Amino acid sequence: MVAGMRPRGQQSWGRLFRWSNPFAHFLVLTVITFGVLAPLTCQKLLHSYFYMRHRYLNAMSQDFLKQNQEDGLGALHYFERLQASNSSERLAKKALQPWLLITIITVQRRPEFHYVLQVASRFHRLLQKCGSSCQNHKILLCNVETDPSSHMDVKLLANFFAVVNRYGGRESLDHSLNRFEKEKRDYSFCLEQSLQSYSPEYVLLVEDDAVPEEEIFSVIHHLLKMRFSKPHLQNALYVKLYHPERLQCYINPEPMRILEWVGIGMLGGPLLGFLYAWASGRSSLSWPIVLFFALYCMLLVELVGRHYLLELRRLAPPLYNIVPVTECCTPAMLFSAPSAHRVLAYLKELHCRPGFAKDIALYSLLLSKGEWAFVVEPNLVRHVGMFSSLRLSENPKLL
Template sequence: MLFLKITVLIGTEDWYSLQTLNASGVIAEIMANLIFHHCLRLLILYLITFTFIIPILCYYLPYSKLFKVFHSEKKMLSDAKELNNQRLANAMAYFNSIDKTESMQYYNQYDHERLDLLVVIVTVQRKSSDVQKLGYFLQATAAMDKVLKHNLSFKKKKLVICNVDANPLNYTDVTWLSNYVPTIQRFGTKGRDMTERISPLRATLYHKRSYSNRYEKETVDYMFCLESAHLMNASYILMVEDDAIPHKEVLNNVKHVMDTKLQHYKREFGHIKLYYPMKWQGFAFEETRIMELLSVGFIGAGIFVLVFNWNVSSKMYSLQMLYFLAGSVYFILVAELLDRQNIMELRRFSASLYSFRKSPGCCTQAMLYSEHIIPALLNYLQDTARPGMDHTDIAIYKFTLENNISSYQIEPNLFYHVGLYTSLVEGRYKDPEGFLFHV
C-alpha cells in the first residue's frame, strides 16, 4: 500500500495530496523513499557517464584529461607524423591539379585596385633537411590558396608568399610555388625593389644579414613582410606563419566578427589574433576561466531541474535543490574531464557563438592587422630590433599596451598549428598531442 502511494506521488502534480496522509511518520517515510528514488536515478546516471561515456570520449579527444592515459607519447608522435604525411600529400595533389597561369591571374587581377584583404605567408627554410621534408609551408600555402579562392566574404583579396630566407633561390619549395602564388623576397632583386620605396634607415635594416640574436632577425623578417604588405594598399592584412593552416570557414568567421562586434560598435583595433596555443586554452585558475566553468555548472543545473524534475510539484524544494546541485556538479565534472579545448568546439556550430576577448601576448602564427596601425607598429619594432630584444610577439603586445590600442583574440582557433618539430633545436619535437587533428 505504501509503495502504491509513493508511485502515485512521484507521478502527480498535486503536492498537497500528501496532506491527506494523517500520520507524520508515514509522510516522513514517503519523503525519504521519494528522495532515495531520485538519488538512485542520479547515481545510475553518474555511474554510466563517468564509467563508460566519458572514458570513451576521452579516448578520442586530445587535451581531455584522460587522453594521455590511453595513448603513449610514442603512439601520439607516430599518429601526428602520419597525419602530417596525409596533409602533405593532399597539398601536393592540390597544386598539381590547378593551372599555374590561372592561379597567378587570379591573384594579380586587383593589382591596381585597393584590396579588401591581403594574406601574407612568412616563410624561411628550416635548417634540418628532415624537417623540410615535412612540408609545413606547402600545407599552409595549399590550404590558404583553397580558402581564398572559394571565399566570398572578401571580394578583392590576394595571397602573397614572403620569403625571408638568406638564400632565396635555394628555397626550392618557394621557387616551385612562385609559379602559383605571387612571391616577394627579403634578400634578392624583389627585396631591393621594395626597399627603394621606404626610408634609408629601414632599408639598411632589411639588408642586414648577420645577427647575434635569432629573435632580432625574426622581428626584422616580420617587419619586412608587414611593410611590403602595407605598400600593396589593403584595408586588412593577415600575417600567417608558414606552419599555420586555416580552418575552412576562417574568413567567413572573421568577417562576421568584424561586422557584428567591431563595425557595429565602431571599435577600432590593432590586430585580431586567430590562433593561440591549445595547451594554454584549458580550464585554469583564472577569473575568466573559473567563471566559464561555473557558467557551465549553472546551465547544467537548469537542464537537470527541467528534465528530471518536471513532474514533481514546485513546492518540493528539497528535490529541486537536489537536482540543481547534482546537475551543476555533473556538468562541471564533464567539462573538466573533456577540458575547455573540446568544449569550445561546440561554438563552431555558428559564427555568432565564437568568443571575442582581449588578446594575450603570445603568439604570431596568424594575426589580422588593420591598415591604419601598421606604420606606428613598424616604427616601434624598428626601435626595439636589437640584440637581446623580446620575442616578436611580446614586442607587438607591448606596443599595444603602451599605446592603449585595442587588440582581440577569437576562440576557438581559426588556424591549426602544424609545426610539430621546433626550429630552435634540431630534432626536438613539441608535445604531439596538439598535432592530432584532421583538417
C-alpha cells in the same frame, strides 16, 4: 539499548545512503561519470584531462607526422597540376587594391612536409570556393629564408602569387642578432611590405604552418563587417585567429574564462536539476540539487575539454566568440591598416630575446601603450608545424 535497534550514527548513515536519498543518486552519478564513462570515452581526446598520454601520444604524433607529410605531397601535386594546365589565373598579380591581403611568412624547414604549400593551396582553394565575395582578397608570399633561392617551394609558388624576399638583395643578415630578434624583424618586414605593396584595408599575417579552416573567410567577413563595427571593438591593435588548444581550458592563468565557466553551471544546474526532479518524482527543486548539477556540469566540461565545447560554435559565424587576447602565439594575426602601422612603430622600440619573443612583445604593448586586442574562438587556423624554426626538435610530440 533495546534489542534489534541500531545506534543513532548507523541510522543516520543508513538514511544517507538509502536509495531514495539524493545523496546516493549524486554519488553514484559522480562515480559512473568521472570514474567510468568519461575516462573510457575521452581517453583518446588529445585535449582532455582523461587523455591517456602514455598509451597514445607517441603513436598519434607519428600518425600526425605521416598525415602531414601526405598533405604536403598533395599540396605539391596541386600546384604542379595548376602549372601543367598553364592556368591563366594569377590571384596576386592583379593590381587592384585588396580589401584583405593574406601574407604568408615562410622560411625553409623540413622540405619534405611542404608547409607553405599546404597553407597556400588551402587558401587558394578557399578563395575559389568563396567566389565573388572574396574577389578583393590577395595572397602575398614573404620569404624570410636567408638564402631565398634555396626555398624551392617559394619558387613554385612564384608562378601563382607575388613574392617578396627579405634577404639576398641590399638587405643582408645581421649575424649579431639573436634568433628571437631576427624573427621579430622578419615579421615586421613582412607586415611593412604588405602595406607598401598593396595598401590593403586589412592584413592577415599567417605563418607558413597555419592551415586555414574551411569557414575562415565567412567568419572574418562577419567579424570585420558586423562585430568589429561596435565601438568597444573598434581600433583593436590586432585580432588573433589562433590560440593553442592546450591553453584553452578554464583552469589556467587567463581568468577571463571564469565567467563563461560559471555561466555553464548556471545554465546546466537548473536544467539537469529539473530533469532529476521529474525523473525522481519530486514536487519541488531545492538549491542543493541545483548546486550539485551546476558543479557537475562545470567539472564535466573542464575535464572533457573546453576545446571540444568550443567546436560547437563552428555551426555559424555569429556563434564565434571574441574575448580579450592572450599572450601566446602568432600563427595567424589580423591587422587593420592603421593598427598595422602602429604595430610597426611599437616593435621598433622593442628588442626580443629568449623569454621575450614576438608574441610576448606584442602582448606587452597592450599595457604599455594603452591598446587592446582580441582572440577569436574557436581557432580559424590549424597549427600543423611540429618542427619549429626557433626550437629545434628531432622527435616532436603533439603535446
